[in-house]
Amino acid sequence: MSDPADVRPLANLPLDQLVACHECDLLMRKPVLSRDEKAQCPRCGYELYAHRHNVVERSLALVLAALLLYVPANFLPIMQLHLLGQSADDTVWSGVIGLYSTGMRGIAVVVFLCSMAIPLLKLLCQLAVLLSIRWNVGRNYGLLLYRIYHHLRDWGMLEVYFMGVLVAIVKLLDLAELSLGLGLLCFISLLLVQVWLEVVMSPHQIWVALSGEDLHAGD
Numbered sequence: 001m002s003d004p005a006d007v008r009p010l011a012n013l014p015l016d017q018l019v020a021c022h023e024c025d026l027l028m029r030k031p032v033l034s035r036d037e038k039a040q041c042p043r044c045g046y047e048l049y050a051h052r053h054n055v056v057e058r059s060l061a062l063v064l065a066a067l068l069l070y071v072p073a074n075f076l077p078i079m080q081l082h083l084l085g086q087s088a089d090d091t092v093w094s095g096v097i098g099l100y101s102t103g104m105r106g107i108a109v110v111v112f113l114c115s116m117a118i119p120l121l122k123l124l125c126q127l128a129v130l131l132s133i134r135w136n137v138g139r140n141y142g143l144l145l146y147r148i149y150h151h152l153r154d155w156g157m158l159e160v161y162f163m164g165v166l167v168a169i170v171k172l173l174d175l176a177e178l179s180l181g182l183g184l185l186c187f188i189s190l191l192l193v194q195v196w197l198e199v200v201m202s203p204h205q206i207w208v209a210l211s212g213e214d215l216h217a218g219d
């Protein structure tokens with residue numbers, strides 16, 4: 001991918017023409033990618049970055065879909081429990097309230113932050129970043145919000161929450177009659193949309209666009 005005729009040693013190249021592998025720290029010439037190409041590290045095979053087409057538009061569509069799913073995923077019943085003639089609807093929100101009112105306030109706060117507040121903040125940061133690129137306004141705030149997003153990424157734990165729900169369903173199946181709710185479907189869809197968004201919203205292209213370079217160069 002790099003120009004084979006250019007045999008200058010790496011030390012003589014300007015810094016913006018170099019790239020280091022995140023995994024094995026190999027320093028190399030930054031390959032120039034055309035549309036839908038990926039650059040991989042020649043030593044360890046890690047994907048350095050990709051050049052995807054319509055990154056901003058596709059990511060915006062996915063962020064909006066995730067925000068639409070967020071409300072039913074948290075406020076519609078994940079499952080309905082029928083036990084001894086009584087039935088109860090369980091939503092993510094009612095789980096937080098339940099933990100809080102039974103005295104487990106610390107756990108309630110952690111569950112609220114990791115499964116509701118931080119995933120929402122992450123989506124809002126992504127939305128603001130994408131809109132700032134799309135409308136070409138407030139790039140500096142966009143940069144700040146994208147940095148915040150990268151810090152928040154470590155704290156949103158929808159996957160862990162989902163595993164907890166699955167374990168609870170398996171355990172409760174023996175004890176009570178259980179029916180799965182629409183909330184669970186929305187929750188799984190939200191997880192999948194977020195994974196898809198992580199793939200589409202290529203960080204390299206977003207950083208480049210936020211720092212004012214032309215996102216569509218090479219299209």
Ligand SMILES: [Zn+2]
Binds near residue numbers: 021023025043045046
């Ligand atoms: Zn590598």
